[in-house]
Amino acid sequence: MTNDQHLTREDLAKRWNASTRTVDRLRQHGLIPWVDLSAGRGARPLVRFRLADVENYEQAMRQAPGEDSR
Numbered sequence: 001m002t003n004d005q006h007l008t009r010e011d012l013a014k015r016w017n018a019s020t021r022t023v024d025r026l027r028q029h030g031l032i033p034w035v036d037l038s039a040g041r042g043a044r045p046l047v048r049f050r051l052a053d054v055e056n057y058e059q060a061m062r063q064a065p066g067e068d069s070r
Contacts, residue, residue: 005047006035009047034049
């Protein structure tokens, strides 16, 4: 069993100094991986973000060439 750390959308918004709506948009567009920890309980997923996935995304964004590099 792994000991993965998970972040809530609020945790991630705070980490990135962004709104929870921005985090939701990134998730909905498939830009940041997420996991459902609800285990089938309830109608809505319990959205969490693995810290390792977040760190990989952050690293990729730092290495990506800027679109406004004119």
